[in-house]
Amino acid sequence: MKIEKIGIVGSGRIGGNLGILLAKAGYEIFYSSRHPDTLKDLVKAAGPKARAGNVAEAVSFGDVIVLSVPLMALEELDHKTKAALKGKIVIDTSNPYPERDGEIAEEARREPDGMGTFVARLLPGARIVRAFNTVYFEDLKKTINKDGDKIGIPIAGDDQEGLKAAVELVERAGLDPVVVGGLSKSKLFDVGAPVYATSASAREINQKLNLRPEASSRAA
Numbered sequence: 001m002k003i004e005k006i007g008i009v010g011s012g013r014i015g016g017n018l019g020i021l022l023a024k025a026g027y028e029i030f031y032s033s034r035h036p037d038t039l040k041d042l043v044k045a046a047g048p049k050a051r052a053g054n055v056a057e058a059v060s061f062g063d064v065i066v067l068s069v070p071l072m073a074l075e076e077l078d079h080k081t082k083a084a085l086k087g088k089i090v091i092d093t094s095n096p097y098p099e100r101d102g103e104i105a106e107e108a109r110r111e112p113d114g115m116g117t118f119v120a121r122l123l124p125g126a127r128i129v130r131a132f133n134t135v136y137f138e139d140l141k142k143t144i145n146k147d148g149d150k151i152g153i154p155i156a157g158d159d160q161e162g163l164k165a166a167v168e169l170v171e172r173a174g175l176d177p178v179v180v181g182g183l184s185k186s187k188l189f190d191v192g193a194p195v196y197a198t199s200a201s202a203r204e205i206n207q208k209l210n211l212r213p214e215a216s217s218r219a220a
């Protein structure tokens with residue numbers, strides 16, 4: 001699958017900055033918001049490959065969707081948006097924070113199979129891939145950690161094309177992908193995991209998660 005167009009739902013600190021990196025890498029970016037007029041400065045910062053509109057437009061535009069909203073917003077997505085996400089590769093960055101998201105975050109933290117499984121249940125039919133949830137947005141902008149290594153991005157998903165897409169986007173954004181496994185393996189890099197919000201390199205992530213680097217650097 002050739003990825004040319006990326007729809008971003010949730011154009012905040014993660015979605016906005018990731019869109020800048022991906023626009024500079026040559027992808028066409030469609031940022032979205034419930035208030036698209038607020039995205040003018042972001043579109044300007046991302047340059048000529050970026051534009052903005054509403055959520056429905058971004059979902060229909062993207063070969064791949066980056067979903068980067070607070071967890072509670074996933075529940076609030078309207079039926080039409082949820083229907084439009086069916087069959088789409090959806091790269092989800094969300095993390096559960098009870099102080100921000102309320103009860104749904106408590107539920108997500110109780111999910112034994114982790115956030116990937118939890119989010120997939122909220123968005124039936126979407127081809128969910130977990131990525132970019134471990135990187136603090138200020139570090140995402142830099143792409144390199146304090147040791148001068150590319151920041152590693154753990155990825156998990158059951159959809160092989162979705163995994164490949166996530167690997168491509170991570171690499172083209174200037175970061176280093178680490179494919180951890182199927183969607184339930186995303187629990188290994190959920191909030192509080194040893195690789196969460198550390199800006200660890202791919203090598204360090206492989207070590208901390210006891211992965212074989214040759215098996216994890218590429219999707220099958």
Ligand SMILES: NC(=O)c1ccc[n+]([C@@H]2O[C@H](COP(=O)([O-])OP(=O)(O)OC[C@H]3O[C@@H](n4cnc5c(N)ncnc54)[C@H](OP(=O)(O)O)[C@@H]3O)[C@@H](O)[C@H]2O)c1
Nearest residue numbers: 010012013014033034068069070073093094095133136137
């Ligand atoms: N901040 C970080 O460093 C970081 C790192 C990794 C992962 N994450 C996770 O990634 C997700 C996004 O984080 P963020 O820090 O980028 O958040 P953010 O800066 O608050 O941006 C989130 C965006 O989601 C949109 N949104 C909110 N409710 C929505 C709804 N009901 N429908 C559609 N869009 C909605 C908002 O856009 P409008 O109000 O314009 O519609 C907002 O711009 C969160 O789950 C967070 O936990 C954050």
